[in-house]
Every structure is written in structure tokens, then in C-alpha cells.
Amino acid sequence: MDKNPKRAKFIREATFLLSEKGYKAMTMRELASRLDCDKSNIYNYIASKQALLDQLLFDIADKFHTGLSEIEATSYSAIDKLKEVIRLHIRMTFDNPNKMQIHAYEWRFLEEDRKKLFVNRRKNYEAKISNIVQAGIDEGVFKSGDSEFLRNCILSSIRWLYTWNSPSKKNANPLEVEKNITEFILGGIKK
Amino acid sequence: MDKNPKRAKFIREATFLLSEKGYKAMTMRELASRLDCDKSNIYNYIASKQALLDQLLFDIADKFHTGLSEIEATSYSAIDKLKEVIRLHIRMTFDNPNKMQIHAYEWRFLEEDRKKLFVNRRKNYEAKISNIVQAGIDEGVFKSGDSEFLRNCILSSIRWLYTWNSPSKKNANPLEVEKNITEFILGGIKK
């Protein structure tokens, strides 16, 4: 992902710390200490703390958008598209739970303009998923209801998964998780 | 809730700011400015910033525990107990979305000992809900599955609701929301 291995290590450690402490509580000094270098050295790899957050957040957002575009480009039915969306979220969570946590909670600390842009893109992203849900309702395969409301329930059902970065859960099988969450969303828990 | 109206106003404003900015980003100076008083005056009402967070978090946690205890004390079936749990969460969210957001995200900034206590209590709380789900599985009214996994899906489905404190959604009917979320959790979205 990053050609420069030192820079890559820096980004990795920063991501971990950012997710663990949150943007405001993470200090450049602590990051430096984890990297066994002086705080000033960090600025050889990144322009500022804010730039680090910015890059991380928009990177993930871009991946979401790319993933969703690919799904939209298929000729799948609404239900299959939704399954792919679920899969996308779960895979991204398993690939990097820390980044997912940052994506979910730290966008508040973006600078005003970038925050607006971020929120707009997210709104856009979520609207597309609402459209898939709405299509399913129109096709008659999903129960009728407010597509935005249902989309919120759906995405929220998946969001907790980033907490599974604990050692005990780390070996969970993403395919199995995918199956279980999809069953929950599609069929609920009642027999 | 608070006999002293000035103190009550202080707590209210602090709660708002804490949910809006997060613990680390909220400053005593900004809080003072919203209250139209000097920063030092705040300490007539609260011992410290940390004490404010602490009180807020454990207050909500206590309400959750009390609510759940009442549900457990009934002779309801598992499915009805779960419905009551859903109702409890939704009502508390509608009563005070800001506090719910704080409860969800700001516990990380508790002091070490209190944080441990908080997390333990939450673990305890969640385990009780798992038990209800497990009872439903044993009764044969819920599909078989990992009760902890399902409980996470269930609680997560509700969690996004605090975002409905925006003006446009403020007049949403809690009873209707309750009905819709319960249907989602029990029956999913597939027809």
C-alpha cells in the first residue's frame, strides 16, 4: 500500500493509536514513543496530525465508494446487491477493524470544510443503499417500510463488528459471520 | 432531577457539549461561555471535568440496570422480555439522545478504575440480555444461533437512533419507531 516501509510502519502505528485513544487524546509524543523516535521526526512522514486523520478517513471512504460502485454496476437483484453490501462492510471490518472504528467515530474532528465534504459523501453513500432497499421493496421481496429507516437498521447491525478485534475473536471466520449477519438482517431472529 | 435549577442548567449544557464535542474536545472555557459565566464558576457545581463525565455515565448505566431488572422480574416470555428491552433502549434514546451518545462513546475517557467498573457493569448488562435471547432459543421461539452474537446485532440495530435528535426527526413517534425496530429485529426485512 505504501512503498516506503518506514512510512508504512508509521501509518500503521498511528492508525492503531488513533482508534485506541481517539483523535484528540492521541498525542504526537505518544505516537513517537511507540515508534521509538523523536516527535519531530514524525513530520518527515506526515504534514500534520490533522492531515493524518484526513488521509485515513478519506482513504476508507473511497474504498467504500469504490466497493459500492462495483455492486451497483452489476445486474444483480436488490436482495443480492444488499448481500454484497453486507459482505463489503464485513470484509472491510475484518481487514482493518481499527480503521473502521476511526471511520465511524473520528470524522467529527476533521476541519470544518473537509468534515462537510466527508458527511456529504457519506450521505450520498447511504442514499445509494437506501435505493437498493427501496428497489427490494418495489420488487416485492422486502417488506414495505421506510427505506432510510431500514437502511439505518441494516448498517447499524453490522457496525459493532469492529469490536471483534480482540484476541479472543480474532480468529472468527468472516464467511461465517457474513452468513449469520445476513440471516439476521433478512430473516430476523424469530422462528 | 436536580433540585438546584442553576446546577441543573449547568448539567444540561454540559451534557449537550459533551455529546457534541466529545470529552477531550470539550473545554471548560467553552462550557462557561455557553453558560455566560466565568470558567472558574463551574467548579461551584462540579468537582472536576472528570467527575462530570463520571456522574453522567454512571447515571445512565444505572437507569439501564434498573430498567432491565424490572423486566427480568416479570414472568414474561423471552420474546416479550426482549420486546421490553427494545422498548427500554428506544425510550431512553428518545428521552435523551445526547446522554445516549455519551454513554456509547465517551466511557473511554473515564479514569482507569472507573472505566474498568463501567465496562464490567456493561458486560454484566449485556450478558443478561444474552440470557433472554438464549431463553428464547431454548423455548424454540427464536432461531438457533450464538446468543451473544445475536444480542450484539440486536442492540446495535437500535444504537443509531440517537442520531435522530436532529430537528427534522425530533417529532418522530417513539411508539411507531418501537414497532418498526421490533419488527426488523424479530422478522428481518425479507418478505
Add this chain to the structure above:
DNA sequence: GGCTAATATAAACAAGTGTTTATGTAATTA
């Protein structure tokens, strides 16, 4: 070797933080 660029550090800076102290005024109570 000599040169250039990357990488490292120490020291300092300006701004912001929660909190305390000292001191005052308004409200309540005796």
C-alpha cells in the same frame, strides 16, 4: 571520495488546557 537526499534529534515556541487562589457580591437564613 563527494554530493544529495532522507532520517534523526534537541530545544524552543506559542497557544491552550484544567484547576486554584484570592476576592468580591448577592441571596438566604438566624
Add this chain to the structure above:
DNA sequence: TAATTACATAAACACTTGTTTATATTAGCC
């Protein structure tokens, strides 16, 4: 009225923050 409590403020304190500057060391390349 006098005394006690609640409420308010200005100024200062000790500490932490992200970032910059100046300077040194290392690595790769001709």
C-alpha cells in the same frame, strides 16, 4: 441587622499540546 451561604470573577499556575527551527547523522548514488 448580622451572619452564613451561594454565586460570581480576574488572575495566575503548572502542565500539555502540535509544530518549527537549527543541526546533526546516515544512506544511496555519481
